[in-house]
Amino acid sequence: MNVTPRSQNFRNSNTVNFDQFPLGMAYVPWQSWNQLYDLERGFQAGTIFPELDLPFTGRCTTNAN
Amino acid sequence: MPTNEIQLLQQINQLSFAMHDTALYLDTHPMDTNALDYYHYLKPMKEQAIAEYTASYGPLTMGDVNSNTEWTWINEPWPWEGAGCSCGTMRNDYNIR
Numbered sequence: 001m002n003v004t005p006r007s008q009n010f011r012n013s014n015t016v017n018f019d020q021f022p023l024g025m026a027y028v029p030w031q032s033w034n035q036l037y038d039l040e041r042g043f044q045a046g047t048i049f050p051e052l053d054l055p056f057t058g059r060c061t062t063n064a065n
Numbered sequence: 066m067p068t069n070e071i072q073l074l075q076q077i078n079q080l081s082f083a084m085h086d087t088a089l090y091l092d093t094h095p096m097d098t099n100a101l102d103y104y105h106y107l108k109p110m111k112e113q114a115i116a117e118y119t120a121s122y123g124p125l126t127m128g129d130v131n132s133n134t135e136w137t138w139i140n141e142p143w144p145w146e147g148a149g150c151s152c153g154t155m156r157n158d159y160n161i162r
Contacts, residue, residue, distance in 0.1 A: 031090065033099045048086045055091040 077108045077125070080111040 037052060042048035066152050087104045094100055119129045123141045 031094070033090070033094070033097055036083075036103070039076075039083055042086065043079040043082045048083050050091075 072090055072112055073122075077111065077116045077118060080107055080114060081115050084111060088149070 013045075031049070036042065036048045037045060037050060037053070045053045047053050082105045084104060087100055087107065090099065090100050091104065104137055115125060115129065118125060119131065124130045130136065135155050
């Protein structure tokens with residue numbers, strides 16, 4: 001029987017098929033109080049926390065410094 | 066809209082936003098004194114900016130109506146009358162939770 005690894009299926013697929021995803025565990029790191037943006041920049045960025053300034057590009061995130 | 070009015074609105078928006086973002090952090094970190102200090106640092110600044118704005122340009126919220134002789138809330142143009150959209154803020158549509 002020809003079994004394609006699940007990760008291979010995912011990589012070859014143009015559409016995201018969550019059935020093919022390996023199981024995993026979700027986690028949210030605990031945020032700590034660090035340096036903040038100044039008021040103007042925070043308002044523009046939509047967050048006062050530089051570590052949360054992660055504009056979504058549809059594929060990954062980039063910090064627009 | 067006068068430049069000073071726009072600047073005050075921007076200041077109020079920025080301060081309000083920073084307070085909200087700090088409040089979100091405090092929701093999950095209620096004992097974080099640094100965050101709490103920052104919140105209390107911003108609060109009087111925002112109140113001052115709102116007081117300045119209200120004195121010159123009228124109330125931003127119904128809660129800012131200070132006059133005992135007139136309901137000044139209705140004096141300024143409403144959003145559909147073209148009020149205050151030059152800096153992205155709709156006057157009389159400003160909410161404080």
